[in-house]
Amino acid sequence: xxxxxxxxxxxxxxxxxxxxxxxxxxxxxxxxxxxxxxxxxxxxxxxxxxxxxxxxxxxxxxxxxxxxxxxxxxxxxxxxxxxxxxxxxxxxxxxxxxxxxxxxxxxxxxxxxxxxxxxxxxxxxxxxx
Amino acid sequence: xxxxxxxxxxxxxxxxxxxxxxxxxxxxxxxxxxxxxxxxxxxxxxxxxxxxxxxxxxxxxxxxxxxxxxxxxxxxxxxxxxxxxxxxxxxxxxxxxxxxxxxxxxxxxxxxxxxxxxxxxxxxxxxxxxxxxxxxxxxxxxxxxxxxxxxxxxxxxxxxxxxxxxxxxxxxxxxxxxxxxxxxxxxxxxxxxxxxxxxxxxxxxxxxxxxxxxxxxxxxxxxxxxxxxxxxxxxxxxxxxxxxxxxxxxxxxxxxxxxxxxxxxxxxxxxxxxxxxxxxxxxxxxxxxxxxxxxxxxxxxxxxxxxxxxxxxxxxxxxxxxxxxxxxxxxxxxxxxxxxxxxxxxxxxxxxxxxxxxxxxxxxxxxxxxxxxxxxxxxxxxxxxxxxxxxxxxxxxxxxxxxxxxxxxxxxxxxxxxxxxxxxxxxxxxxxxxxxxxxxxxxxxxxxxxxxxxxxxxxxxxxxxxxxxxxxxxxxxxxxxxxxxxxxxxxxxxxxxxxxxxxxxxxxxxxxxxxxxxxxxxxxxxxxxxxxxxxxxxxxxxxxxxxxxxxxxxxxxxxxxxxxxxxxxxxxxxxxxxxxxxxxxxxxxxxxxxxxxxxxxxxxxxxxxxxxxxxxxxxxxxxxxxxxxxxxxxxxxxxxxxxxxxxxx
Numbered sequence: 001x002x003x004x005x006x007x008x009x010x011x012x013x014x015x016x017x018x019x020x021x022x023x024x025x026x027x028x029x030x031x032x033x034x035x036x037x038x039x040x041x042x043x044x045x046x047x048x049x050x051x052x053x054x055x056x057x058x059x060x061x062x063x064x065x066x067x068x069x070x071x072x073x074x075x076x077x078x079x080x081x082x083x084x085x086x087x088x089x090x091x092x093x094x095x096x097x098x099x100x101x102x103x104x105x106x107x108x109x110x111x112x113x114x115x116x117x118x119x120x121x122x123x124x125x126x127x128x129x
Numbered sequence: 130x131x132x133x134x135x136x137x138x139x140x141x142x143x144x145x146x147x148x149x150x151x152x153x154x155x156x157x158x159x160x161x162x163x164x165x166x167x168x169x170x171x172x173x174x175x176x177x178x179x180x181x182x183x184x185x186x187x188x189x190x191x192x193x194x195x196x197x198x199x200x201x202x203x204x205x206x207x208x209x210x211x212x213x214x215x216x217x218x219x220x221x222x223x224x225x226x227x228x229x230x231x232x233x234x235x236x237x238x239x240x241x242x243x244x245x246x247x248x249x250x251x252x253x254x255x256x257x258x259x260x261x262x263x264x265x266x267x268x269x270x271x272x273x274x275x276x277x278x279x280x281x282x283x284x285x286x287x288x289x290x291x292x293x294x295x296x297x298x299x300x301x302x303x304x305x306x307x308x309x310x311x312x313x314x315x316x317x318x319x320x321x322x323x324x325x326x327x328x329x330x331x332x333x334x335x336x337x338x339x340x341x342x343x344x345x346x347x348x349x350x351x352x353x354x355x356x357x358x359x360x361x362x363x364x365x366x367x368x369x370x371x372x373x374x375x376x377x378x379x380x381x382x383x384x385x386x387x388x389x390x391x392x393x394x395x396x397x398x399x400x401x402x403x404x405x406x407x408x409x410x411x412x413x414x415x416x417x418x419x420x421x422x423x424x425x426x427x428x429x430x431x432x433x434x435x436x437x438x439x440x441x442x443x444x445x446x447x448x449x450x451x452x453x454x455x456x457x458x459x460x461x462x463x464x465x466x467x468x469x470x471x472x473x474x475x476x477x478x479x480x481x482x483x484x485x486x487x488x489x490x491x492x493x494x495x496x497x498x499x500x501x502x503x504x505x506x507x508x509x510x511x512x513x514x515x516x517x518x519x520x521x522x523x524x525x526x527x528x529x530x531x532x533x534x535x536x537x538x539x540x541x542x543x544x545x546x547x548x549x550x551x552x553x554x555x556x557x558x559x560x561x562x563x564x565x566x567x568x569x570x571x572x573x574x575x576x577x578x579x580x581x582x583x584x585x586x587x588x589x590x591x592x593x594x595x596x597x598x599x600x601x602x603x604x605x606x607x608x609x610x611x612x613x614x615x616x617x618x619x620x621x622x623x624x625x626x627x628x629x630x631x632x633x634x635x636x637x638x639x640x641x642x643x644x645x646x647x648x649x650x651x652x653x654x655x656x657x658x659x660x661x662x663x664x665x666x667x668x669x670x671x672x673x674x675x676x677x678x679x680x681x682x683x684x685x686x687x688x689x690x691x692x693x694x695x696x697x698x699x700x701x702x703x704x705x706x707x708x709x710x711x712x713x714x715x716x717x718x719x720x721x722x723x724x725x726x727x728x729x730x731x732x733x734x735x736x737x738x739x740x741x742x743x744x745x746x747x748x749x750x751x752x753x754x755x756x757x758x759x760x761x762x763x764x765x766x767x768x769x770x771x772x773x774x775x776x777x778x
Contacts (some may be wrong), residue, residue, distance in 0.1 A: 013480055013484070013682075015479045017484045017487065017488070018519050020488070020520070020521075021487075021488055021491050021517060023161070024488075024512075024513045024516045024517040025491075025495065025509065025513055027322050027512065027513070027516075028509055028513030028516070029260070029495070029499075029507050029508070029513075030504065030507060030508045030509075030510065031504070031505055031507050031509075032506050032507070046188055053506055053508070059648065061388075061715065063735075063736055064736075065648060065735070065736030065737060065740060065743060065744070066648065066741065066743060068646075068745070076648050078758060087646075088646045088745065088747065089735070094715050099509060102166055107419040117510065126589075129305050
């Protein structure tokens with residue numbers, strides 16, 4: 001009897017936790033494609049809202065303080081896509097680090113980003129120097 | 130010469146570790162264990178001294194030295210370069226582990242004669258594993274064929290703040306220290322039921338590791354606030370999570386150990402927690418050192434990733450086997466008698482801490498799991514963690530307050546009345562906060578929870594002091610005597626109080642944070658919140674290791690007019706700057722911060738144009754941030770108090 005009650009309580013707690021975690025993940029997970037995958041899609045990718053994720057290529061970052069224009073190149077080691085973002089570089093934005101940008105890929109090959117998310121996890125290795 | 134000497138020291142240490150392990154395995158090898166453990170610690174100390182010598186002397190023929198220092202690196206950071214990159218930090222790690230192993234070998238033989246050999250054996254086995262990594266794939270003394278004229282220098286993010294000197298060693302000490310309760314728990318499992326109580330013998334080691342880990346986490350948050358220039362202190366970065374996970378389980382371990390000692394409950398559970406905590410420290414090391422999850426802190430991906438993974442797998446399999454084999458034999462001597470008791474709250478507290486740890490763990494490894502399973506790339510952002518952890522944290526605070534009020538075993542009606550009174554006062558505090566204009570429901574609940582915890586701890590202290598004071602003692606003497614006599618118990622209350630202050634700081638800084646980005650000309654005045662800011666000039670200076678550009682900003686607060694002219698004395702002058710280190714492509718900002726107990730004004734120089742005399746500033750106003758540091762300090766003091774050896778009767 002005691003044991004059954006204990007198991008019931010444990011099941012309720014675990015259930016609540018699973019609900020919390022799954023519910024939380026559903027809203028917070030960001031799916032994205034990499035520069036290489038963008039290249040593979042070719043002209044199909046132009047003009048569609050996309051999420052692009054990769055590493056900020058070292059040496060590619062430029063920021064104009066007067067116009068607040070941030071330019072950098074995202075790479076996955078296979079392909080590199082230039083990105084234009086109008087705004088101040090976000091928190092923790094550094095070269096060589098992972099970032100996800102949301103925006104539209106232009107026919108001129110420049111990805112115009114509406115938002116830049118600095119990525120704190122990155123499971124593939126950056127291109128070795 | 131240095132390189133060869135260092136490598137030989139490491140080989141000698143590894144030999145001592147293996148010989149010591151063999152001695153532990155033999156029934157009558159006990160005599161040799163202490164000298165071998167001590168010899169190992171001395172040999173690793175020698176290797177550390179030699180690497181420090183090479184770093185301070187700038188011996189660029191050693192690859193590690195060339196990679197982490199250069200001719201302009203200040204002395205303090207040359208010393209700190211020992212833990213500035215992979216191989217050196219593994220050496221520091223191994224050094225701390227070797228020192229702890231020697232300490233455990235010397236100090237626990239008398240109090241735990243039956244557990245001693247097994248415990249030291251487990252620790253020596255771990256030492257041997259890390260030493261073999263150091264003499265093999267992660268050799269800190271590896272040489273370059275042609276020594277460069279100058280080294281690369283430390284990562285500028287690490288070199289830009291003095292906390293770099295304190296934060297990593299404390300964090301490592303916390304990590305490494307969790308090996309001691311694990312070794313004791315495993316030894317007691319294998320020794321069977323009539324061995325000594327491992328929880329009692331390992332208590333000071335566990336508390337020491339917990340305190341060091343707490344200090345490491347708080348100082349890491351502070352470093353992040355001062356160096357990364359975003360005005361925050363915690364980003365749910367995988368590496369931050371890796372350090373938080375063992376802290377959560379270690380906190381659960383400290384509490385369940387108390388329940389075991391006081392009431393004879395949760396015995397098997399405490400063993401599992403010690404194992405889980407240690408496993409998480411290894412997992413954290415693997416995550417940081419293997420490059421599996423890159424982050425702001427992951428300095429490398431390297432060949433030692435697979436070796437660490439193999440070690441992690443071996444520990445996991447071995448521990449699970451030992452648990453499966455022996456845990457069914459671990460029987461509780463008592464049971465939780467009542468829900469309204471401290472015993473029951475320890476169980477709930479453990480469930481919540483574990484739930485928090487599970488949530489953080491899932492969020493951290495989720496991207497990896499999805500990629501392995503489906504090949505899709507995902508990230509999990511801070512919103513997930515904030516949403517999941519906040520409710521759990523608030524319930525945990527409520528339990529923390531109730532646990533202080535209630536008694537072991539069964540609480541009296543008087544205790545329950547005090548619980549109701551404290552809860553009522555907390556509700557009043559929350560209502561007052563809401564009436565004063567606090568809008569977010571989460572923040573209002575949090576104010577109540579924080580007040581509940583703080584009131585419960587203060588009430589407990591006050592009751593003790595009053596009792597002694599009635600006996601004729603003046604209040605300060607009564608307080609000192611009380612705390613010193615029941616050091617362990619009051620240390621716990623002090624830590625809880627510190628935690629409440631930390632949470633107040635977190636809630637305050639999240640609830641009413643104000644951030645603006647603005648481009649402005651030199652001499653222009655802008656208003657941000659209650660402050661007026663004026664950029665006075667744009668200046669540059671060269672130092673041996675870097676070029677610094679700074680923009681002094683005059684600040685006036687509380688409605689005082691700040692004219693564009695220079696003659697009026699400002700309330701404060703902040704000096705946000707950008708540091709351009711040699712060999713670094715991107716500048717590192719140093720924010721200018723005006724900190725008071727009410728709020729921080731935090732100004733970052735994001736960009737500048739000397740030709741047009743314009744700057745771009747990020748201005749952040751976050752309330753109560755300094756409470757986080759103050760609360761952290763209180764927690765560390767509480768941990769130190771608990772560690773202080775008890776007075777001999």
